[in-house]
Amino acid sequence: MPTKQTEREDETPGAQTLRRGLAILKLLARYQPGGLRMSDIGRKTGLTKATAVRLTRTLVEERFVTQDADTRSYRLGPESFAVGLAAEPAYALQRLAAPVLRSLAVETGDWIFFAVRQGFDAICLSRESGDIPYPATAIKVGDHFPICVGAGGVAMLAALPDDEIAFAMEQKADVIARDYPSVTPPVIRELVGTTREKGYCVIPGIIVRGYWGLGVPLLQPDGRPVASMILVTTEARLNSTRQAVLGERMRRLAHDLMERAGHRSGSTDDDG
Numbered sequence: 001m002p003t004k005q006t007e008r009e010d011e012t013p014g015a016q017t018l019r020r021g022l023a024i025l026k027l028l029a030r031y032q033p034g035g036l037r038m039s040d041i042g043r044k045t046g047l048t049k050a051t052a053v054r055l056t057r058t059l060v061e062e063r064f065v066t067q068d069a070d071t072r073s074y075r076l077g078p079e080s081f082a083v084g085l086a087a088e089p090a091y092a093l094q095r096l097a098a099p100v101l102r103s104l105a106v107e108t109g110d111w112i113f114f115a116v117r118q119g120f121d122a123i124c125l126s127r128e129s130g131d132i133p134y135p136a137t138a139i140k141v142g143d144h145f146p147i148c149v150g151a152g153g154v155a156m157l158a159a160l161p162d163d164e165i166a167f168a169m170e171q172k173a174d175v176i177a178r179d180y181p182s183v184t185p186p187v188i189r190e191l192v193g194t195t196r197e198k199g200y201c202v203i204p205g206i207i208v209r210g211y212w213g214l215g216v217p218l219l220q221p222d223g224r225p226v227a228s229m230i231l232v233t234t235e236a237r238l239n240s241t242r243q244a245v246l247g248e249r250m251r252r253l254a255h256d257l258m259e260r261a262g263h264r265s266g267s268t269d270d271d272g
Contacts, residue, residue: 020047021055025064028076035068035075090116093218093227094125097257101128101229104253108246110233113139115152117225120168121145122153132234138208139232146172148188149180151203151215152228157188158195159217159225165192182206200247205235212238216250218258229254 011019023045028036036044042052056074059065066077094114105112105128112128124143139150147153148169157165169176169185176183183206195201203213212235218227229250238246 017055020045020051021059023047024052024055024059025076025080028065028074029080032076035071035073037071037073041074090118090227091125093257093261096261097227097229098126100253100257101126104128104229104231104250105130108231108233110231110237113152113230113232114227115230116227117147117156118144120147120171122147122150122156122228124152130233132237134232135208135211138211139230146175146180148172148176149183150207150230151201151213151232152230153215154188154191154195154203155201155215155217155228155230156225158192158201159219159223180207198247199251200243202238202243202247210235214238214243214246214250216247216254218254220258 024041024047027041027044038049038053038056041047041056042049045052047055056065060067060074060077063077063079065074065080067074094116097114101112101114109131111130111132111134113124114126115122115124121144124139124141124145127139127141139145145153146168147157157168160168169188173185187206191201191203199216201213201215203215205212207213211232214231214233215228217225218229219225231246231250
């Protein structure tokens, strides 16, 4: 099935070309190390053959993609790996957290996620399965979302100074209004306040009906957020008592992870 192209009507030709090129890179990343033939690239991205050929050849010229001489398949090239290495610290932290996340999912029976901060966005890097059904519209590995929404995002947002929070809300206002209409500015400000009071964020089913999220930040020594741990479960499984127990449990885990990573996490209580 062709990949849906998220192109906007008001998008410039340059932005559209960039988006299509990135779609090819994302696709090849999913088929490492074997790669894909040109016909597969066109079919899976939904691009015409001419467009797929033109963009892929440009990526080859820039060394982001390489072609195997024997199989004629395309795969990620050295420049793609160089870019990946630049993001290595975030992924190294996720790998360190992986056993903890798996244990927490087994212990709670809920879904556990790990997201890293990238500016005013968060990227979900991993998911550990729980023993309850998971909604198709909820967060998935690889998803990008503003740090103004979601339990993990708001957990990181609340650790920022007030002026940065205001700037983040301004920068992401259009995206939030379009994709998360229930997450209004007053709702975000209220969530930030309660997150600072508790040290963890609880999203009460306003993004995916019937499902609640609980998020805690992973903080650098200066209190800056770098990542978050997120628990997603049904409303019935997250009463106030369980919120408090899991919130404190996840805060301790986040603190211990940052200590093991060579940092010492702070507290959100003094931020702002």
